[in-house]
Amino acid sequence: MKEKIKVHVADDHMILIEGIIAMLNTDSEIEVVGHSLTGLQVVEWFKTNKADILVLDINMPELDGIEVLKRFNKKALRQKIIMLSSYDDVKLVQELTTYGADGFISKTSAGEHIVKAIKSVQSGIPYFSDDIKEGLFNLAIGQNVAEGNRPDATPEDASLISELTDREIEVLKLVASEYSTPEIADQLLISTNTVETYRKKLLKKLKVKNAVGLAMFAVKHRMI
Numbered sequence: 001m002k003e004k005i006k007v008h009v010a011d012d013h014m015i016l017i018e019g020i021i022a023m024l025n026t027d028s029e030i031e032v033v034g035h036s037l038t039g040l041q042v043v044e045w046f047k048t049n050k051a052d053i054l055v056l057d058i059n060m061p062e063l064d065g066i067e068v069l070k071r072f073n074k075k076a077l078r079q080k081i082i083m084l085s086s087y088d089d090v091k092l093v094q095e096l097t098t099y100g101a102d103g104f105i106s107k108t109s110a111g112e113h114i115v116k117a118i119k120s121v122q123s124g125i126p127y128f129s130d131d132i133k134e135g136l137f138n139l140a141i142g143q144n145v146a147e148g149n150r151p152d153a154t155p156e157d158a159s160l161i162s163e164l165t166d167r168e169i170e171v172l173k174l175v176a177s178e179y180s181t182p183e184i185a186d187q188l189l190i191s192t193n194t195v196e197t198y199r200k201k202l203l204k205k206l207k208v209k210n211a212v213g214l215a216m217f218a219v220k221h222r223m224i
Contacts, residue, residue: 039063069099103127176218
């Protein structure tokens with residue numbers, strides 16, 4: 001039997017938590033293993049418990065979602081996190097991805113996207129609503145143009161790109177094009193374990209936190 005995706009839900013309104021849990025309970029592949037009402041409760045829960053996915057509200061008492069992300073990032077915890085918020089500010093979303101967020105959905109569309117987002121992030125594919133995704137890519141492209149429209153906008157970036165092998169570049173392009181690990185394996189005729197090894201190498205070489213960072217790096221440097 002396929003192991004269920006374990007989810008922890010964090011929001012400062014119990015009624016919203018209950019609504020999300022009710023939606024997730026309708027999917028046989030997902031299991032809610034805990035919930036928190038404050039950012040501090042989230043941090044404390046993860047000290048002794050584990051979940052595959054953390055659904056995290058930005059506006060939380062005691063510690064907000066951004067501070068929770070920073071703490072996880074500081075401790076190098078590779079926790080998959082989907083941010084839940086009423087905000088759609090692209091620069092805020094970009095900031096959240098630098099701290100390790102793997103997805104971003106609005107509270108108003110949570111019912112439509114939450115299950116799909118969880119399954120996507122669990123499979124290694126970042127999940128953002130179409131408008132957020134377009135905004136992120138446009139922002140990256142705009143920054144590229146502002147820097148002179150050069151694929152190697154900085155000496156540091158040029159050095160990072162020069163360290164990539166041809167196969168790593170292939171994997172990077174496919175990750176940025178939203179291919180899942182099994183799809184990349186089929187495309188390149190390699191095992192899924194090998195794809196995951198390339199992903200880890202890319203994260204380390206390009207100094208980014210997750211697949212979102214890889215995608216934005218590829219877009220900024222016109223690799224897709």
